[in-house]
Amino acid sequence: MKKNKDKDKQMNKNAFEMEDVPKNSKAVIKRLLSLLLQQKVRLLVVVSATLVGIGLYAVTPLILGRAIDALVQGINEQGFGGGFEMLMDILKRPVLLFLGAYLLSSFFSFIQEYIMAGIGERLVLSLRKKMSEKITRLPLHYYDSHQTGDVLSRITNDLDRVAEVVKTGSLQFISAIFNITISIIIMLSQSPLLTVLILAAMSISMFATKWISEKNFEAASENQAVLGELNGNIEEFFTGNLIIKGFNQQEAVTNIVREISERQYAANKKAQFVMYAIYPAIRFLTQLGFVVTAIVGGIFAAGGRMTIGTVQAFLQYVNQISDPITQASYFLNSLQTALASAERVFEFLDEEEEVPDTTSPKHVTAPQGRVSFEHVRFGYAPDSILMQDVSLTVQPNEMVAIVGPTGAGKTTLVNLLMRFYELNGGRILIDGTDIRELPKSELRKMVGMVLQDTWLFQGTIAENIAYGKMDAIREEIIQAAKAARCDHFIRTLEYGYDTVISSEDGSVSQGQMQLLTIARAMLANPSLMILDEATSSVDTRTEVEVQKAMARVMKGKTSFVIAHRLSTIKSADMILVMKNGTIIEKGTHEELLAGDTFYADLYNSQFASGGAAS
Numbered sequence: 001m002k003k004n005k006d007k008d009k010q011m012n013k014n015a016f017e018m019e020d021v022p023k024n025s026k027a028v029i030k031r032l033l034s035l036l037l038q039q040k041v042r043l044l045v046v047v048s049a050t051l052v053g054i055g056l057y058a059v060t061p062l063i064l065g066r067a068i069d070a071l072v073q074g075i076n077e078q079g080f081g082g083g084f085e086m087l088m089d090i091l092k093r094p095v096l097l098f099l100g101a102y103l104l105s106s107f108f109s110f111i112q113e114y115i116m117a118g119i120g121e122r123l124v125l126s127l128r129k130k131m132s133e134k135i136t137r138l139p140l141h142y143y144d145s146h147q148t149g150d151v152l153s154r155i156t157n158d159l160d161r162v163a164e165v166v167k168t169g170s171l172q173f174i175s176a177i178f179n180i181t182i183s184i185i186i187m188l189s190q191s192p193l194l195t196v197l198i199l200a201a202m203s204i205s206m207f208a209t210k211w212i213s214e215k216n217f218e219a220a221s222e223n224q225a226v227l228g229e230l231n232g233n234i235e236e237f238f239t240g241n242l243i244i245k246g247f248n249q250q251e252a253v254t255n256i257v258r259e260i261s262e263r264q265y266a267a268n269k270k271a272q273f274v275m276y277a278i279y280p281a282i283r284f285l286t287q288l289g290f291v292v293t294a295i296v297g298g299i300f301a302a303g304g305r306m307t308i309g310t311v312q313a314f315l316q317y318v319n320q321i322s323d324p325i326t327q328a329s330y331f332l333n334s335l336q337t338a339l340a341s342a343e344r345v346f347e348f349l350d351e352e353e354e355v356p357d358t359t360s361p362k363h364v365t366a367p368q369g370r371v372s373f374e375h376v377r378f379g380y381a382p383d384s385i386l387m388q389d390v391s392l393t394v395q396p397n398e399m400v401a402i403v404g405p406t407g408a409g410k411t412t413l414v415n416l417l418m419r420f421y422e423l424n425g426g427r428i429l430i431d432g433t434d435i436r437e438l439p440k441s442e443l444r445k446m447v448g449m450v451l452q453d454t455w456l457f458q459g460t461i462a463e464n465i466a467y468g469k470m471d472a473i474r475e476e477i478i479q480a481a482k483a484a485r486c487d488h489f490i491r492t493l494e495y496g497y498d499t500v501i502s503s504e505d506g507s508v509s510q511g512q513m514q515l516l517t518i519a520r521a522m523l524a525n526p527s528l529m530i531l532d533e534a535t536s537s538v539d540t541r542t543e544v545e546v547q548k549a550m551a552r553v554m555k556g557k558t559s560f561v562i563a564h565r566l567s568t569i570k571s572a573d574m575i576l577v578m579k580n581g582t583i584i585e586k587g588t589h590e591e592l593l594a595g596d597t598f599y600a601d602l603y604n605s606q607f608a609s610g611g612a613a614s
């Protein structure tokens, strides 16, 4: 349990060190598409709206070209004498057509964007729901081997990237492809030669853009990596500030931050240079298409091969397709990253889950609290077995103390009783029923836990106490708090039971948090209790309070106490001495002390070291 400590120091690093290239793009695309296809009808509407909208948008230069030609012809035939009336006569139809096409195109573009945003949001919502549900179904060993930051970044950053590409990227891409295709078809129908020349000029600028964007990506990645390093270090120094001051390491820490900051400055400068100094050059290159159109179109128009209106239509088409080309290439870039993100999301969703409850579960209707471990064999990894053969029987209402050196397997023993991990051999019984035959929820309701690593969620004190019995009324909560000896301190707070707290906030001391978790266990009133005795973080007075509260919560229940101060467990019905995953001694305090035992050594050494056993 305490192994699941703060692992997210690396979060920032992870976010930047993530692989940006999916291992199996095809499979990821297929899976993503199959999820998107669950919204077939909406997708169909989006594609149709895009087609119509872009089609209308693409013909506008042609309409404008025709209008200009008609105007030139009118002026040539009638001079400027026709005045406003002539102008209206010539331009009325094309202007109305132009406006109609633009308005309709904007309307369809609104529809497509609106529906597509919904499609993206629905996709993300369903994935996020699946991921949250998954978290509750993952076995504990998943948490042991994965960093919190990694899981967090999958649920937030990765999903956001997928959403962004689905919502805006894909739409831009589809629009861009339609736009380019339709525009090129129209251009080809007007002048194949000029179209080919324009496309050749644009290809040169495309290659240059690609080269520059690669350089830009490299510079940005380098910048982000250093930034990640900086974040990671600052976070570490922030959380470890007490130790840093205690060991007079402020200067060393400042030097590290200064060195990384200087690297970050250099990396950022490079990234900014690429961004701001080279992009104008690219913009210049993209004008190549315009230059070719103006020169060749001008020559064609002068030679009578092309009307002025068509030249202007070409100029507009060049403009109309250069942006979509850039957008499409950006989309292809971001698609890579989004696919890598989607792959990480799917990987998480495919993680192996907790062994499900049996289909025909047994129930312990009136739990007595008899616990038996029968030849239990267990290892956190199958190839390194910690417990070879542990057997043990605990009678109802007995108090069992588990002692032993660090790493002996005390926590592991209670982890197994809670079925947080699956056994490699043997079985554990509660009142004669194998815990694997009980629904997990029933087992965990039967067993209460008060751990050293107290966990309080963001909420009021009352809500935190009622965590094990959500329907508890205020009076029950207060009774539990009184029994756990924390009612007094709660009442000294400004908002009493309605004070909002969390494990993160410093306003509640470690001892007080422990008292609250005892109150929580009191209220849930389980048949079995697991208590992990506080070691260091509690002052002597609070410790006495905690011990008294623990004694109360254990009353009339079978309890397992992981004990660190041997003086507190003298009254235990059974003391288990563990070493290297094995129970090496078993008996009462007196029995164990009478012999030449490891326990006696441990006990005497605590007395010798003073205080601890007092």
Ligand SMILES: Nc1ncnc2c1ncn2[C@@H]1O[C@H](COP(=O)(O)OP(=O)(O)OP(=O)(O)O)[C@@H](O)[C@H]1O
Binding pocket: 001, 003, 144, 380, 381, 386, 404, 405, 406, 407, 408, 409, 410, 411, 412, 413
């Ligand atoms: N989640 C885990 N994954 C892998 N190994 C683990 C895990 N938890 C504990 N271990 C290993 O199993 C052994 C027993 O650990 P356990 O926490 O049960 O000891 P403990 O007696 O409770 O120690 P302490 O008094 O320090 O809390 C140790 O070698 C430990 O490194």
